[in-house]
Amino acid sequence: MAELDIFVAMLAIPLVSGALLTVIGERKWAPNLNVIASGCTFFAAALLTADIITNGPRFAMGEQFFIDSMNVFFVTLTAFVGMTTSIFSGPYMKNEHEHGRLTVARLRLYKSMFQLFMFTMLVALTTNNMGILWVAMEAATLTTVLLVSLYRTPASLEAAWKYFILCGVGIAQALFGTILLYFAAERVLGETGNALLWTHLVEVRGELDPSIMVLSFIFLLVGYGTKVGLAPLHNWLPDAHAEGPTPVSAVLSGLLLNVALYAVLRSKVLADGAIGGDFAGNLMMGFGLLTLLMAAFFLGRQKDIKRMFAYSSIEHMGLITFAFGMGGAVANFAGLLHMTMHSLTKSAIFFAVGHATQKSGTQLMADIRGLVRINPVIGWGLMLGTLAILGMPPFGVFASEFMILTHAMKYHPWATPILLLALGVAFAQIFGKVQPMVFGETHAKRLPHAPAITPVFLHLAIVLMLGLWIPPYLTRWFQEAARMLG
Amino acid sequence: MSAIIPLSAQLINLCASVILLLAFAMLAQRRVMQLINLFALQGLVLCLSTLIVAVTTGQHHLYYSAGLTLALKAILLPWILHRLVRKLYVKWDVESLVNVPTTMLVGVVLVMIAFNVAQPISLLSQTVSRGTLGIALAVVMLAFVMMITRTKAIPQVVGFLAMENGLFLAATSATYGMPMVVELGIALDVLVGVIILGVFFFQIRDQFDSLDISHMEKLKDG
Numbered sequence: 001m002a003e004l005d006i007f008v009a010m011l012a013i014p015l016v017s018g019a020l021l022t023v024i025g026e027r028k029w030a031p032n033l034n035v036i037a038s039g040c041t042f043f044a045a046a047l048l049t050a051d052i053i054t055n056g057p058r059f060a061m062g063e064q065f066f067i068d069s070m071n072v073f074f075v076t077l078t079a080f081v082g083m084t085t086s087i088f089s090g091p092y093m094k095n096e097h098e099h100g101r102l103t104v105a106r107l108r109l110y111k112s113m114f115q116l117f118m119f120t121m122l123v124a125l126t127t128n129n130m131g132i133l134w135v136a137m138e139a140a141t142l143t144t145v146l147l148v149s150l151y152r153t154p155a156s157l158e159a160a161w162k163y164f165i166l167c168g169v170g171i172a173q174a175l176f177g178t179i180l181l182y183f184a185a186e187r188v189l190g191e192t193g194n195a196l197l198w199t200h201l202v203e204v205r206g207e208l209d210p211s212i213m214v215l216s217f218i219f220l221l222v223g224y225g226t227k228v229g230l231a232p233l234h235n236w237l238p239d240a241h242a243e244g245p246t247p248v249s250a251v252l253s254g255l256l257l258n259v260a261l262y263a264v265l266r267s268k269v270l271a272d273g274a275i276g277g278d279f280a281g282n283l284m285m286g287f288g289l290l291t292l293l294m295a296a297f298f299l300g301r302q303k304d305i306k307r308m309f310a311y312s313s314i315e316h317m318g319l320i321t322f323a324f325g326m327g328g329a330v331a332n333f334a335g336l337l338h339m340t341m342h343s344l345t346k347s348a349i350f351f352a353v354g355h356a357t358q359k360s361g362t363q364l365m366a367d368i369r370g371l372v373r374i375n376p377v378i379g380w381g382l383m384l385g386t387l388a389i390l391g392m393p394p395f396g397v398f399a400s401e402f403m404i405l406t407h408a409m410k411y412h413p414w415a416t417p418i419l420l421l422a423l424g425v426a427f428a429q430i431f432g433k434v435q436p437m438v439f440g441e442t443h444a445k446r447l448p449h450a451p452a453i454t455p456v457f458l459h460l461a462i463v464l465m466l467g468l469w470i471p472p473y474l475t476r477w478f479q480e481a482a483r484m485l486g
Numbered sequence: 487m488s489a490i491i492p493l494s495a496q497l498i499n500l501c502a503s504v505i506l507l508l509a510f511a512m513l514a515q516r517r518v519m520q521l522i523n524l525f526a527l528q529g530l531v532l533c534l535s536t537l538i539v540a541v542t543t544g545q546h547h548l549y550y551s552a553g554l555t556l557a558l559k560a561i562l563l564p565w566i567l568h569r570l571v572r573k574l575y576v577k578w579d580v581e582s583l584v585n586v587p588t589t590m591l592v593g594v595v596l597v598m599i600a601f602n603v604a605q606p607i608s609l610l611s612q613t614v615s616r617g618t619l620g621i622a623l624a625v626v627m628l629a630f631v632m633m634i635t636r637t638k639a640i641p642q643v644v645g646f647l648a649m650e651n652g653l654f655l656a657a658t659s660a661t662y663g664m665p666m667v668v669e670l671g672i673a674l675d676v677l678v679g680v681i682i683l684g685v686f687f688f689q690i691r692d693q694f695d696s697l698d699i700s701h702m703e704k705l706k707d708g
Contacts, residue, residue, distance in 0.1 A: 064667075131668030138675040142682055149686065154693050158702035160686070165642060168679075169633065172649050175672070176626065176656060183611070183660045191545075196665055212607055239705045 006051065007060045007067065010044035010079070011122055013037055018115030026108045031090040034111045038079075038086035041118060045079035048072065053473065059128070059199075066128035066199055070481040074125050074262055077340055081254045081347050082118045084455035088351045089114070089247035091449040095358050096245065098448045106150055110245065117143040117251065124259050131196045133263055134171070134178050137227065140256060141167045148244040159239035166236040170226025174263075177219030181270070184212040198266060205273025217271035217280050220264065221287070227260035229314045230321060231291040238302075241310035242363065246354030249306055253313040254347035258339055261317065265324060265485060272327075272486055281325045288322030289418055291315070296422035300429040304363045305353055308433065309346065312389060315426055316342045322415070323404045324485065331407045332482035337470075338400035341463055342389070345397060348459035349385040352378055355451040356437070365433050370442030379438045381456040386434045388463050390427050396466035494542040495617070498659075501535030502618035505655060506597070509628040512648060513593055514586050518640050522567045525644050528651055529559030535618075536658050543662060551663050555654065558673055563647060563680055570684050571640060574691055589635055593628050600624035611660055618659035625652030639690060639697040643683055650676055 017037035021030060049072050052058065057068035067075070093110060096102045102110075120143060124136035141164065149160035178196070185195040188204045195201075201208075226233040241249040264284070271280040295315035302308040316338070323335035355378045360368040371379035388395035391402075401423070408415050470478075491499075508528040515521045533556040540548035604620035611619065629649035636642050650672075657664050664672075687697060694701045 129665075129668065131664055132671060135668065135671030135675055138672075139678070142675065142678055145682055145686070149689060152689055152693065154702070155704055157686075157690050157693055158705055161639070161690070161702060162705070164679075164683070164686075165633065165646070168646050169630065169649070172626070172646075172653060175653050176623075179653065179657045179660065179664065180607070182657075182664055183607070186661050187610070187612075191662065196668065209610060212610065215603070215607065243705070 006044050006047045007065065007126070010041060010048060010075075011119065011126075013041045013044060014082075014115045014119040014122065018112045018119060021108065021115060022112040026104045026111075030108070030111055031086075031093070034114065035083070035086045035090060037115060038083040038118070041122075042076075042079040042083040045076050045122075049076050053477065060126070063128055063194070063197055063199065064132070065126045066197075067126055068484070069477055070265075070484050071125045071262065073336070073340075073477060073481055074258060075122060077258070077343055078118070078121050078125065078255050081251065081343055082121075084351075084458060085247050085250050085254075085347060086114070088250070088354070088452045088455045089245075091452050092247060092354050092358070093245070094449045095447050095451075099358075101151055102245075106152075110147060110150060110247075113143050113147050114247070114251075117147070121255055121259050125262060128197050128199055130178055130181060130198060130201070130266070133266070134175055137174070137224070137260065137263060138171050140259070141171065141227070144240075144244075144248065144252065144256070147248045148240045150245050150248070151243070153243070156243040159236075159243035163236040163240040166233060167227055170223050170233055172223070173219045173226075174223025177216045177221075177223055177267070180212055180216035180219065181267075184208045184216060184274070198270075201270055202273070205270050208270070208274035210275045213271050213274035214279065217267055217275070218283070220267040220271075221280075221283060224260045224263040224267070225287060225321075228257055228264065228321065229291070229317050230287045231294045231314075231318070234291065234294075234314050237314055238307045238310040241313070242304050242307040246306070246350055246357070249310070250347040250350035250354075253310065253350060254343040257313060257317055258343055261320065261324075261339065264321075268324070269484070269486060278327070281327045284321050284325030285412070285415070286325075288318045288320070288325055289415060291318030292322065292422045293318075293418060296425040296429075299426055303365060305357065305365045305368065305433075305437070306350070306363055308365070308430065309349055309353065312426065312430060313342070313346055315422065316346070316389075318422075319401070319404060319419075322419075323407075326404075326407060326412060327486060328407075328411075329479070329482050330403065332485045333478050334400050334403035334407060336478050336481055337466075338397070338404065341396040341400055341466065344459040344463050345385060345388045345395070348456045348463075349382065349389060351452075351456045351459075352382040352385055355447075356382055358447055358451075360442075365437060368437045369440040371438045373442050375451075377453050378451065378456075381453065381460070382434065383438045384460055385456070386430060388460060390430060391423065394464065394467045395460075396463045399467050492542075494538055497538050498535050498542075499617055501531050501538065502621040502655065502659070504531050505535070505651070506621050506624055506628075509625045509648060509652070510590065510593060512644070513589055513628055513632050513635075518571055518638070519568070521641055521644050522564050522571070525567075525648060525651075526560050526564035528648065529555060529564070532651055532655060533560060535655070536663075539658055539662065545662050547666050548658070548663050550666065551658070551669055554669065554673055558677060559647070559651065562677070566680055566684060567640065567644070570687060574687060574697065589631065593631060596627040596631065597624040600627055607660070619656060622652050622656035622659055625649075625655060628652075637698055639687060643680070647676070647680070 052072045120140040145164045188207045189195040229237040268280045299311045391397045512524045536552040600623035601620040608619045632645035
């Protein structure tokens with residue numbers, strides 16, 4: 001029972017603190033409460049992880065929630081990035097307030113929605129019910145719509161509207177996919193409430209009707225793929241990242257995309273069992289490559305720094321989708337590792353970018369110059385983060401990209417030139433733009449609240465460590481999750 | 487098709503056809519108020535068809551579904567939308583729809599595609615209402631067209647909700663409805679979504695002095 005309590009606590013903390021932050025409003029200690037709540041969530045997630053490592057997969061609340069080695073890894077990552085983002089957002093949001101960009105009411109909205117967003121993410125990750133997974137994904141969109149439009153500028157409203165409509169359309173397709181999945185399952189499992197429970201579905205996946213499952217997986221992939229940022233329905237992503245406040249960009253990139261991809265992976269396991277062959281994998285490889293190529297070539301056209309890194313997120317999501325599409329223990333391992341690396345690195349970059357844009361007073365890359373001179377720590381943070389995300393050794397992104405590339409060379413040699421081309425173009429574009437921003441002449445001013453630097457370097461340190469040495473239990477954990485993905 | 491189709495199945499098919507007709511009517515409707523009324527009517531027919539499925543099959547949870555549909559889609563959501571329209575003073579907001587005949591033709595083609603896609607799956611289904619799966623998919627697609635062709639915010643949202651209607655029809659026609667907990671979750675999401683959008687409309691109007699989405703074309707690449 002003790003473990004159950006940990007799980008319930010993990011879900012209850014963000015929900016309760018979200019409500020609490022709404023009620024008490026913007027007090028002096030509200031940012032601290034936000035940090036403490038996120039910290040407690042992470043602590044609960046860590047305890048839960050320890051429990052899963054020692055005792056194996058478990059159910060919670062009847063069979064409604066299911067935690068295994070695959071989702072517990074996402075849960076820890078989500079709770080960790082949530083915690084560091086809340087630390088980062090404390091001084092960042094205060095600065096925005098002092099600059100007059102945000103009113104007190106909007107700071108309150110931000111904090112409560114941030115906690116509710118964490119709640120929906122954790123529900124989506126741990127639910128055993130494919131229907132509830134959909135509900136939680138849609139709820140995650142709803143909590144972030146008002147965050148994207150937090151500045152109430154015409155551009156941010158446009159971005160939020162686009163985000164809502166495109167993701168709404170996407171997620172509606174995922175619902176149709178879920179209905180078809182239920183239809184296929186009902187014929188095998190009967191008309192019980194259990195027919196959408198993943199643990200039941202995975203046992204009978206060989207008996208699910210292939211023709212229905214083909215259609216169901218296509219709808220699920222396109223639907224959840226919209227939220228992952230897969231081309232051609234990726235248009236919402238750069239706008240939402242560029243126009244929303246930076247902490248929101250960090251959690252959208254670092255967490256929401258991962259959770260959406262997680263939903264695709266759960267569906268893929270079922271589709272593989274029912275359809276057989278490489279249908280689902282090939283579809284994912286195709287979408288992945290298309291996304292990767294498109295993003296690599298759009299990167300160079302960006303003038304806004306957050307837009308550019310948003311396209312970089314699309315690029316990496318394409319690469320990860322491609323990796324999972326290849327399938328097999330090695331490629332799945334690489335995909336999971338890359339998801340972790342991307343989450344940590346990209347959120348660290350957004351933290352650094354947030355402080356850099358606040359210092360420079362603009363998001364236009366042409367006007368951001370000489371970050372090392374005004375604040376060496378932020379300057380170097382951005383530089384190191386950029387090097388890490390571009391896959392320079394010894395950072396962890398290099399390890400996962402190297403694994404994906406070598407695996408592709410061995411089994412899908414035709415894809416190698418495309419991968420190399422896209423990664424090369426992305427490298428040249430991003431590095432060429434970040435370099436003058438970090439070094440170069442400047443005349444920017446100091447900020448009223450000292451920026452939170454710890455999260456940036458904490459993330460980068462973990463990425464660096466994982467590039468050099470992955471702890472054995474983490475390897476085991478990744479391997480087990482990779483095996484489950486088939 | 488066998489010669490004898492049970493009366494209940496005929497009634498369900500009739501309801502589904504009316505829902506499809508309403509989807510076409512919404513596609514061509516210029517006035518916002520009328521559009522919302524059409525949406526409410528669609529919700530009502532959807533509730534009716536769910537009720538008929540419930541009575542014929544004796545599936546108890548479908549009664550709750552029907553009740554939920556009536557409360558949410560035929561009464562609450564149209565009421566919220568009406569209030570919004572009145573508060574935002576967009577009653578006179580008549581859209582200049584380009585090329586209604588072309589849109590209709592595209593819609594007809596989509597209906598044919600939807601029927602073809604749904605055909606093999608309908609044959610596998612055992613439910614009395616299996617024939618309506620194609621119609622459900624067609625309703626989803628027509629709503630999608632509506633979202634693409636409209637330039638005003640409220641009609642786009644009505645399109646979004648009509649899409650949800652189509653999905654609900656698919657759920658009842660292929661499977662006698664999703665598990666209750668999922669249906670409640672979906673209903674909650676839709677309701678919260680409309681409330682958030684209500685807040686959002688005011689923000690848009692304050693910034694743009696209009697609910698015309700075509701003003702919002704500033705964000706572009708490069």
